[in-house]
Each structure stands twice: as C-alpha cells, then as structure tokens.
Amino acid sequence: MAAYILRRLLLMIPTLIGVVTLTFVVTQFVPGGPVEQIMTQMRHGGSHGGEGGGGSGYHGSQGVDPQQVEQLKKQFGFDKPPLVRYMSMLRNYASFNLGQSYYQHQSVWAVIRSKLPVSITLGLWTVLLIYLIAVPLGISKAVRNGSRFDTATSVLVLTGYAIPGFVLGVLLLMLFGGGTLWQAFPMRGLTSDDFDQLSMAGKVLDYLWHIALPVTAAVVGNFAIVTILTKNTFLEEISRQYVLTARAKGAPQRDVLWKHVLRNAMIPLLTGLPAAFVGAFLNGNLLIETLFSLDGMGQLSYDSVIRRDYPVVLGSLYLFTLIGLVTKLIADVCYVLVDPRIQFDRLDR
Template structure:
C-alpha cells in the first residue's frame, strides 16, 4: 500500500506539469490579452478587448501610442520576457505554492481564493452532502421496491428533476419565493447586519440566504447517484450470498445494511471525487451569478474573460491538485470498503 501511494504521489507531478504547460501554451495564442486590453483602454476603446481580439495576435492597437509606453505595459505584466522563461518562473513559484498576483485586482491569488472560498464551501458542501443523504437511501428504497408504484413514481420525479437545469429552477425559485412571496432574500450569502447578530441569528440568517441556491443545485445532482445506488443494490441482492443470509434467518434490514450495503458501495464511491469536485469548484457559475454570490466559479469565469492569467493558472493549479488528491483518497477507499481489492 505504501508503495502504491508513493507511486501515485509521484505521478501527480507530471500530471500537474502537463496541465499547466498545455494551458500556458494555449494562452500564448489567445488574442486580446492584458497588454492589448490595456492599450485599448489607453486609446479610449472598449476595455473588453473585442477590437484587440479581432485584430489577431499582433498589436495593431499600438498605433497612436508611444512605443515606449507599450513596452512599459509589456514589462508590467511580464510579457517582455520569452515564453519559456515566464513558464519556468511560474513553475518555480507554484512549487513554493506562490500563485502570483492578479493583473487587475492587484491582490495575491491566494488572498482572492480565500475571499471567495466561503461561498464555494457553502454551495459545494451543502449540495454534496444533501445530495448523497437523499440519493443513497432513495436508491436503496427503490431497489427494495423495484417494479412497484413507488419505484415508478420516484424514477419519474428524479428524471424530471435531472432534466431541469439548475439555473432555470433558480430563476423560478427567485421569481416565486424571492419576488412574489418574498419569503427568501434575492441575493448575497448573509444580511448586511450579519456581524451585529448573535450566533443563533447568524445561523438562521445564513440558512435563510443559502436555501434557494442549494435547492437549485441539489434537485438535479442526486439523480445519477440514486439510480446508480439502485442498480448496484439490485445486482447484489440477486447474488447467492444474499439468499444464504436470508436462509439463516436474518432480517431484511440486516441483509441490506450488513451484507449488501458494503458490496454495493464500491461503484458509488467511484462517483465521490467527481461529485465532490464538481459541487465544490464547478457547476455553480450560473447559480452564483443568479443569486449574486461572489464565489470561485465567478472568479474563474471573470479571470478568463479579462485574461487575468495569474488567477486562471493559479486556480487551475489548485483545482487540479485537489482533484488528484481526492481521486487517490477515493481509490484508497476501495480497500477500506472491500479488503479483497489489491493494488499489486
């Protein structure tokens, strides 16, 4: 086991390098970078860089601007150095977990991530745990009652929920419960006077604000897990050892949770990393925008649009590293769930 863990940890290094190098290489050919956008601003053009982007990779926007000024801008963003030198400098900084400084917000990337993290933690963890707390028991119940009216009705409800995009549901919830009925707030994670509240009032206020966004994300996220749980349990229930356990006089509850559950859990665990990373770091951009929540999804999107490369590469490095570690933990859970699994 120790040898396997060491091999996986060592394999993370070339994986990280590959992701960063490929992304860095793609960035070099993307028009409308920070230099073009700054030149466009100084010339009084659109700050979004559309004209710079449409002009191709060259700096046509330099016309009418002092060349020395343009060179100073390139030096400010570090583009006066060759690409390979900038790549090597970035990799050395990332090795020290120094993610650099944002081009536009003039803040350390780590500081920006920590500022946005509470929103992503709130959305991600609530969505992840509520989804699994609903999906696994529901899948077990569907497997036990397979073919009944309960199975048919719950399958229909789950598939309808899965078919409705989260942002569409979010709009409906905002209009009905936030606009017409005014039961829930329309924006933010907490109220403006949250700091002056006592702890009980803070918890209630936080749950009041997070209810609609989490509902929008949860409804469609547990469908796959519920159906996977059902199919896994059905496959195990039909095996010989279950018939033997029932023949020994064990109750249905003992058979399900003591014998079947552990064996049926292996396929479910395979979805843990993608579900956790997906809920924690991605998939919440539209929800964050809809409910005016300033989280990591919105930060990453705005960084890509504004060509804020330190934030783009810094968040990519962090997300990739967390994803690789989470995948390793998931593989190690196989042994914990089923000791028969070997990594030899």
Template sequence: MLQYILKRLLLMLPTLFGVLLVSFIVIQFVPGGPVEQMVYQLKGRGAAESAGNTSAGTSGGAYQAARGLSEEQLSQIKTQYGFDKPAPERFWLMLKSYASFDLGESWFRHASVTQLIREKLPVSMSLGISSLLLTYLIAVPLGVAKAVRQGSRFDAATTLLLMIGYAIPSFVLGVVLLVLFGGGSFWQVFPLRGLMSDDWEMLSILGKAMDLLWHLALPVTAMVAGGFASLTMLTKNSFLEEIHKQYVTTARAKGASEKRIFWRHILRNAALPLVVGLPEAIIAAFFTGSLLIETLFSLDGLGLLAYESVIRRDYPVVLGTLYFFTLLGLIGKLLSDLGYVLLDPRVQFGAVGEKS
C-alpha cells in the same frame, strides 16, 4: 500500498505539467490580452483628451496620443505584465513559482491569487457543502427505497420525477425559483441575493445559522434538483446487484431475517461505490463554484472569480486557480482509489502491479 501511492504521486507531475502547458499555449493565441487591453485604454483616454482639447481650440500631445503609443510606452506595458520575456522563459518561471505554491499576483485586482481564493472560498464552500449533504441525504435513502420496491408504482413515479429534475438546467430552475419565491411575481419568501442579511453582525450564533440557511435555500435547491438523480440511480443499481447475489440467497436459506441480511451484508457491499467516491465529492464541494448559480443569485464565489478572470484576461488568476484545482482533483482521485483498498480487502493494488 506505499509503492502504489508513490507511483500515483509521481504520475501527478506529468499530468499537472500537461494541463499547465496546454493552458499556457492556448493563452498565447487568445486575442485581447492584458497588453492589448491597456493599449486600448490608453488610446481611448488619449482620444477623449484630444476631443476635449480640440473643442477648446487647442491641439498637440493629446491628439498625438490618440494616434497610437510609442515603442517605449509599449515596452513598458509589456514589462509590467511580464511579456517582455519569451514564452518558454515565462512558462519556466511560472512552474518554479508553482512548485513552491506561489500562485502569483492578480494583474487587475491588486491581490495575490492565494488571497483571492481564500476570500471567495467561503461562498463556494457554503454552496458546495450544503449541496453535497442534501444530495446524499436525499439520494441514498431514495435509492435504497427504489431498490427494495423495484418495479412498483413508487419506483416508476420517482424515476419519472428524477428524469424531469435531471433534464431541467440548474440556472433555469433558479430563475423559476426566484420568480416564484424571490418576490418576482408571486411570493417574497426568500432573499434575492447574497448570503447574509444587513444585520448579520447583530445576530446570535443560532440567528446567523438560520440566516445563512435562509439565503442558501434557493441556490442550493437549484443546484441539487438535477444533481442527485445520478446518485439515486447509482444507489438503486448497487443495492439491486447485491440483493440478487448468491450470498443473500444463502443467508435467507440459513434463516437470517431480512433486516439482518440488509444491515449486516447488503449495506456494507452496496455502499462501497458511494463511500469510495465521497472524498472526491467532498473536495469538489469545497473548492468548486457554480458560475451560473453564483451569477444568478449574486454570490461572489470561485465560479464568478474564474469567469471574470477569463473575461479580463487575468492570466495569473486563471492559471493559478487551474493549477490549484487540478492538484486537488488528482488528490481526491487518489483518496477515492485508496478507499477501495480500505473498504474492500479483495482489492490489492500491489498484487495487481506484481502480476502485470
């Protein structure tokens, strides 16, 4: 087991290196980088000043600034953003800082990438954890009920509803919910934006919890509606597979009750795929943000941060968050694989490695 963990940890290094290398190379060819943006801003400022001076009957330096920047100014801008060094050297410096978990400083927000993640994280955590809990609380019991009532009208009707929910994009459902319940054209039941009311600081602990749930109702519903369809069908198929196995038939032949068979035998084996994927799902719920949902409901989370960083070409934020989330994803995958060993004694990674 220890040998397998060490191998997986070592395999994370080339994976992280490959992700960062490909992303860094792509960034080099994307037009409109920070240097270009600063040049355009200075040219526009010079053009505006030139127009003002011309209308006042003067001309000179401002008009010259509108034509372009000097080599010295351009060199200063490149030095400011670190583009005075060749690309391989910049990539090497980035890897060295990432090795010590120094994700760098944002070029436009005047804050470290770590600080930005820490500031935006509570919003994405609120959405992610609420969505995860609601998804499991609905999908797992529904999947079990569908497996027990396989082929019934209940099974057919719920499958139809699941497919409809799965087919509707979350942002479309979010717009519908806002129109219906956000005071768009019908009822003003839930707030339109944000996660806290104006009087948040004055509320009690229970009041703050209720206020947070009130603000989360619409965005979480929009995120969950299509998300639990796959988990429900996974639960159903997993239980159906176990129900028809030989050990269930043997237990029934020995006179065991259906309740005992379900709780002592079927549940433990059928829940294995659901429990194993839980660590990865928890990490994803903590650290991923939904761009469309956060934009639609005016929630300043990680999804919106990533989108704005890409648009503004804030490369330290883009690469820093990519590195952080990729590392967490690899750790979550490792925990999921280790969960197989802990929950199913038949799985032995060490034995498999020795045979191979």
C-alpha cells in the same frame, strides 16, 4: 499501500506540468491580452489599471507612444522571452507561489481564498443533501422494485434531472424571491448586512435562509444519478448467492439488507464521495452564482478568462488540478479500505 501512494504522488508531477504547460502555451496565442486591453483604453482616452506578469504578447499599438508600450510590457513581464517566463512560473509553482492578479491587486491565493466560501457552501450542502436523500431513496426503491412507490419516485427524480439548475433557479426566484409571488427568501449573498450583530442562532438561521434557494437549484437535478445508482447497485447485490444463502438460513430481512447487502452496495457510492464533493465546489456553477448574486469560483473563472487575468487562470487551474489528483488518490485508498479484497497493484491496470 505506501509504495502505491508514493508512486501515485510522483506521477502527479508530470501531470501538473503537462496541464500548466498546455495552458501557458494557449495563452500565448489568445488575442486581446492585458497589454492590448490597456492600449485600447489609452487609444480611446481611457485609463489603465492592470499590473502583474505573464500572458500573451501585444498586437496593435498604433497611435500609442512606443515607450508606453515598452513600459507596459515590462510591467506585465512581457519584456522577457516566453521560455524565461515559463521557467519562472514553474519555479514559483513548485513553492506554491501562484503570483499576483493583474487587476485585483492581491495574490492569486488571496483571490481564490476570498471566493472559496461561496463555492464550498454550495458544494458541501449539495453533496450532503444529495447523499442524505438519494441513498435512502435508492435503497427504498430497490426493496420495493416495480411498485407504485418505485414508479412515482422515478418520475419525480427524472423530472428534476431534466430541469436545468438555472431554470429551476429562475422559477424559485419568481415564486419565492419576490419575483411575482412571495418575498420569502433573499436574492443575493450568503448573509445579511447585519450578520455580525446577530446572535449565534440568528447567524445560523440567516445563513440557512440565504442558501435555501441556490442550494435547492443546485441539488434537485443531481438526485437522479445517485438514486438510480444506489437502486441498481442494491438490486444487483440482492440477487447474489450470498444473499439467497442468508435468507435460506432464516436470517431476518433487515439483517440481510443492512448487515450484508449494504456494505457491498455502498462501495461505489462511498469511494466516489470525495471526488463528488471536490468536483461540486471546484467546478463552480456560474449560472447559479450569477442568478443569486453569489461571488464564487464560477464567477471568478469566468471573469479571469474574459479579462485575460492569466495569473489567476493559470494559478487556479494548477491548484485545482492538484486537488483533483489528490482527491482521486484518496478515492482509490477509500475503495481499498472499504473492500480489503481489492489490491493496490490492480488499481494501476
């Protein structure tokens, strides 16, 4: 196991370098970089407020003092050749120094940390509720395969799957957010303005009150995948020979289901849990965050690309790629821990 984990860790290095290199090269050809944006503001009488380093070159400084252009290039680090900036970036990333944001006047680490609570909240509650509801539901559907219960629940989960999260969010706001019917839930933020003055119980209730609608919008469309996967996995296990043998020996149905079938059927669900959680909060749901005025990673990613805040774009991509690779490794290790019959050397094939 140790050799496999070490091999996987070493393979992460070229993967990270490849992702960062490709993104860095792309940014060199994207028009409208930070220097260009400031020059546009200056030509139209605006003021500039960006600072940092790295990104694409400047195109179109007509009508602006060349000395100002050179100062801005130096300020953003564009006075250095791309290869020099690239090597400097790799050295910094090796020590987990992600640089400074151009426009937010703080480190990329600080920017990401300020957005993570929203994304972790949405991701954690989304995955938790999906598994707590969809897994038991899938088991019940497998046991009652073909019944009215199975048909009715299939219609419900597939209907939820067909409704986009942001459409459901708009509907929830209209019904329960003061849109047209009932002002039952707040429309923005994770907490109220007087959150610090509330008791512990009051803080918990206030927090749950604020996340009820966005979490519901994010969860409903994801029930179908886990529910159907659970049902099909259980049906496949129930039809295996060891289950028929256990039943032939007179084992109670409950023991067959929970002691024999459950362990094997839960392998794909348990091993996918780390990746599902990390994916849920790292991806960030821009539409839901925007709809409910939540400032999370989805909004940060969108704003960084639009404003050409390249340190944030490159730094967050580097960090999340690293987390994704580590999570995939954890998922593989969990797979072997759940089913000892799996051998590590076969996971590489």
